[in-house]
Amino acid sequence: MEQFLDTFLNPVVLAKYTPAILQGTMVTVILSVLIVLCGIGLGAGLACIRAYRVRLISFVIVIFADVLRALPPLVVILLMFFGLPNVGILLSASVVLFIVLTLVLAAFAEEIVWAGITATPKGQWEAARSTGLTFTQTLFHVVLPQAMRMVIPPLTNRAIAITKMTALGMVIGVPDILGQATTAQSFSANASPLTLAAIAYVVLFLPFVIASRWLESRFASPGA
Amino acid sequence: MTTPAPGTATLEVRALHKSFGALKVLEGIDLSVQRSEMVFVLGPSGSGKSTMLRCCNRLEEPDSGDILIEGDPLTGPGVDLNKMRQRVGMVFQSFNLYPHLSAMGNVTLALRRVQKKSKAEAEDLAIAALAEVGLSDRAGHHPAQLSGGQQQRVAIARALALKPTVMLFDEPTSALDPELVGDVLDVMRTVKDHGMTMLVVSHEMKFARDAADRVIFMADGAIVEQGPPEQIFGAPTHDRTRAFLSRFHG
Ligand SMILES: Nc1ncnc2c1ncn2[C@@H]1O[C@H](COP(=O)(O)OP(=O)(O)O)[C@@H](O)[C@H]1O
Ligand SMILES: [Mg+2]
Secondary structure (H helix, E strand, O other): OHHHHHHHOOHHHHHHHHHHHHHHHHHHHHHHHHHHHHHHHHHHHHHHHHHOOOHHHHHHHHHHHHHHHHOOHHHHHHHHHHHHHHHOOOOOHHHHHHHHHHHHHHHHHHHHHHHHHHHOOHHHHHHHHHOOOOHHHHHHHHHHHHHHHHOHHHHHHHHHHHHHHHHHHHHHOOOOHHHHHHHHHHHHOOOHHHHHHHHHHHHHHHHHHHHHHHHHHHOOOOOO | OOOOOOOOOOEEEEEEEEEEOOEEEEEEEEEEEOOOOEEEEEOOOOOOHHHHHHHOOOOOOOOEEEEEEOOEEOOOOOOOHHHHHOOEEEEOOOOOOOOOOOHHHHHHHHHHHOOOOOHHHHHHHHHHHHHHOOOHHHOOOOHHHOOHHHHHHHHHHHHHOOOOOEEEEEOOOOOOOHHHHHHHHHHHHHHHHOOOEEEEEOOOHHHHHHHOOEEEEEEOOEEEEEEOHHHHHHOOOOHHHHHHHHOOOO
16 A cells, blocks of 8 residues: 555655646647647638538548548657658647647548538528528528537537547657656656646546536537 | 519519429429519429429529519529529528527528628617517527417518518418417518518418419419419319319318
8 A cells, every 4th residue: 555655646756746747737738729729610611611512622621531530640640740850841749749639620520510511401501592691601600600509519529539639749748748747757767747647637628528518418409 | 773664573483494303393384473462372282382482582493484573583694693582582381590599680690791781770670570570579589489480470570671572481381380370371461461572382271362362273383273362262264273172172
């Protein structure tokens, strides 16, 4: 028991590395917020572009979404981080992590929002167009607001899953929660910083998981 | 908007043809509706009534033929479709209210975005339109908080507020519980009494007898016969009309 406590909850180590973990938490929070905003924004934008049903453009969007949903994000992260410098593009680890996870979230968000757009009844388009609204006005004022409401639960779940992947940044040296914790762990030869990291992740993500459960029940049936 | 030359029909349909693939749905419809006239369209299911109405504001694209609103073409090159559509109000069987907007929001959307009215002006017009359908006290309600009959009345207000030249109704009461039908018909009566030109697909025979100026019977994508309601209901000349009406104890 004593050894267990010393390994996972060593008070000296905890005290020493709490500031570093807090710094890491800030990095994780900032990255997560940016990824969620940009990823969902980009994904919804692509879904809207797809709504115009221009064959070639839709095809490109579908390929983008399918490839990024198929690839393990870690592969893309490593590929960009170690590959891009060879063609003269130098990006910091945090920027690489941001770009990759934003694109991955955008790929999923595009598919989710597109499903919402196609699930919006045809009569909504017809009613709006019959009053003289253009296609674009109908999309933005009538269809998209309904589609977004319909897809809030899957979108929230996906956003949580992707932002959790900021932990992958550790592999390329992003000073996020896990990055700070693993560094501290190797310096102190003790697992307590990882305990702190786990606590930080739970504190950060549990409210969103609970919120998504609530959203799930609230928006359970479309149109309810 | 210029006043049309005297004698110009408010809505004129000429030689309208429409097919879906190999299925010929409309085979040469000629129809004109005069100013302030209420014309009823009857006919068996699948005879092309909805398709004809939907062609009249180009929710369906006609294959050939002309549609004119006070003499102005709705089809053909150089037509500003979104501008013309405001002159042709449409009321649907399934209401199609925007569920995320209040009654007020439903009515003001096109006033603001298409007719570019100010917020205050759009709201004044919406309140007037909602008052005309007897729902000024429901302006802040969302569609889910309204009964079917109230929803359809908001939908009528939404079309009415744009001050269309003609209004099209596609089975406006078919989706309603029987006890709510009367309210919607009363509103349609009021709209007619205020001088609106109306083309109505509906099987409310009693209402047709009382309110319609003319009744058209359609079958297989063509107009079989038409005339004043007394004649169509009292002394139909075609067997198909008689067979159809007998099913309604007409
Ligand atoms: N979008 C469509 N695609 C294919 N067939 C259609 C479409 N709309 C209507 N039809 C067909 O056209 C015929 C006439 O339909 P409709 O105009 O709705 O008749 P009504 O309103 O008189 O019942 C029906 O056979 C229907 O199945
Ligand atoms: Mg029909």
